Amino acid sequence: MKRSAAIALIAGLAGALAFSTALAAAPRRLTIASGSVDGVYYPIAGALSRIASDDRDLNARVTVATSGGSVANAQLIRSGEADFALLQNDIAYYAFNGVTLDAFAGKPVKNMAGVFSVYPELVHIVVTRASGVKSVHDLKGKRVVLGPPGSGTEQNALQILGAHGIGEADLRVAARLPWAAAADQLKAGVVDAAFFTIARGSPIIADALGSGSLMLVRVGRSAGETLARKYPFYTLGEIPANTYKGQERAVTAPAVMAMLVVRSRLSEELVYRFTRAVFENLFQFHAAHAAARGLTLHTALVGMALPLHPGAERFFKENGIAR
Numbered sequence: 001m002k003r004s005a006a007i008a009l010i011a012g013l014a015g016a017l018a019f020s021t022a023l024a025a026a027p028r029r030l031t032i033a034s035g036s037v038d039g040v041y042y043p044i045a046g047a048l049s050r051i052a053s054d055d056r057d058l059n060a061r062v063t064v065a066t067s068g069g070s071v072a073n074a075q076l077i078r079s080g081e082a083d084f085a086l087l088q089n090d091i092a093y094y095a096f097n098g099v100t101l102d103a104f105a106g107k108p109v110k111n112m113a114g115v116f117s118v119y120p121e122l123v124h125i126v127v128t129r130a131s132g133v134k135s136v137h138d139l140k141g142k143r144v145v146l147g148p149p150g151s152g153t154e155q156n157a158l159q160i161l162g163a164h165g166i167g168e169a170d171l172r173v174a175a176r177l178p179w180a181a182a183a184d185q186l187k188a189g190v191v192d193a194a195f196f197t198i199a200r201g202s203p204i205i206a207d208a209l210g211s212g213s214l215m216l217v218r219v220g221r222s223a224g225e226t227l228a229r230k231y232p233f234y235t236l237g238e239i240p241a242n243t244y245k246g247q248e249r250a251v252t253a254p255a256v257m258a259m260l261v262v263r264s265r266l267s268e269e270l271v272y273r274f275t276r277a278v279f280e281n282l283f284q285f286h287a288a289h290a291a292a293r294g295l296t297l298h299t300a301l302v303g304m305a306l307p308l309h310p311g312a313e314r315f316f317k318e319n320g321i322a323r
């Protein structure tokens with residue numbers, strides 16, 4: 001072979017090789033559905049996307065999508081528009097099993113699997129001092145924001161009101177509004193109360209309560225127990241005194257768990273690597289938000305409402321964590 005031909009052949013081979021590695025290395029595009037930008041799901045999903053995008057084995061480009069919250073996220077998994085999503089464990093259960101909520105009754109979201117539980121979310125009931133509302137019973141006849149459209153919050157609000165014998169028709173106004181609009185309308189006194197199922201210490205509540213004209217209302221123990229009996233994923237949690245400025249007393253509040261779910265069609269290997277990346281980078285994850293700091297291998301399956309994805313199951317089994 002002539003020298004020039006040999007060089008051309010080698011160059012060609014090298015080119016082909018480079019091309020095929022480039023093909024193999026094309027990062028997989030993945031989307032995580034979160035919530036609104038002023039919620040806590042959004043920064044948590046941001047941290048997950050950075051950790052996953054930086055993981056060399058995973059070789060993925062992960063982006064965060066905003067949404068109305070838990071109910072909307074289950075729908076985004078159903079339609080395949082999201083690969084991963086953060087949502088409340090109660091909503092995940094209703095969606096997967098096709099029960100309890102109109103959005104899912106008889107229309108189960110079967111293509112959704114569990115990855116891990118992230119942190120507890122407390123139902124914060126914020127009222128204006130001017131409304132004179134001291135308990136959930138007093139919300140009858142008032143102007144109430146139930147939560148963002150498509151949120152889990154809206155469902156929690158309806159269930160909590162229901163446990164106190166209050167239907168939507170008993171409210172003077174029942175609005176569905178994004179977090180920021182709800183907070184603004186509370187501060188302006190346009191509404192009397194708003195529900196937020198969100199991490200303890202979340203900035204949107206801290207900012208609203210910082211105005212001094214608002215306060216938190218508790219859900220009493222017996223109503224909390226009635227709720228937990230009827231809807232199995234509620235526990236009765238607490239917002240300790242001084243979590244927010246001017247909050248003198250601890251407030252009991254129904255709680256659920258925020259969890260990460262995945263489209264079940266994603267491969268075992270991909271979900272395994274994603275899960276491993278998060279638990280190998282917990283330090284980075286914990287820095288995303290105070291709510292993230294509670295996540296460890298040992299809390300990862302608390303309140304898990306769905307069958308685990310085989311990739312997540314493999315990771316937890318390997319690490320000696322069983323359900």
Ligand code: GLU
Pocket residue numbers: 034035036039040041042068069070071087088121147150151152153154197198199
């Ligand atoms: N748990 C909320 C919901 O689905 C979303 C909370 C957040 O965005 O931090 O309604």
